């Protein structure tokens with residue numbers, strides 16, 4: 801079901817500072833930057849081979865990422881796995897008793913379709929299924 805790692809998401813307080821750090825330290829470049837209104841976040845994607853580091857910062861206090869930063873501070877937020885078909889992957893997971901956050905697929909950034917699986921039932925990792 802999992803094709804490859806689409807992205808590793810890191811929650812940061814200051815997106816510009818985090819981007820500058822990755823640029824300076826690793827010579828990384830921003831492949832995509834987007835304000836995702838529905839999630840209350842702004843993201844910057846840095847390409848690493850065929851995957852991305854996704855730096856995420858909240859743009860509203862109600863954003864789940866804002867709550868995450870309050871509780872945990874900056875750091876690893878979720879892992880996005882590329883799948884061929886999010887809808888069928890989600891149905892397969894639900895049929896096997898997985899606890900999902902999104903009951904059905906929804907739009908993600910850069911035109912992807914995504915669904916999140918709850919970290920409480922997946923060994924503490926927030927998992928995002930990503931269909932390009």
Ligand code: CO
Pocket residue numbers: 807809854878880928
């Ligand atoms: Co993500």
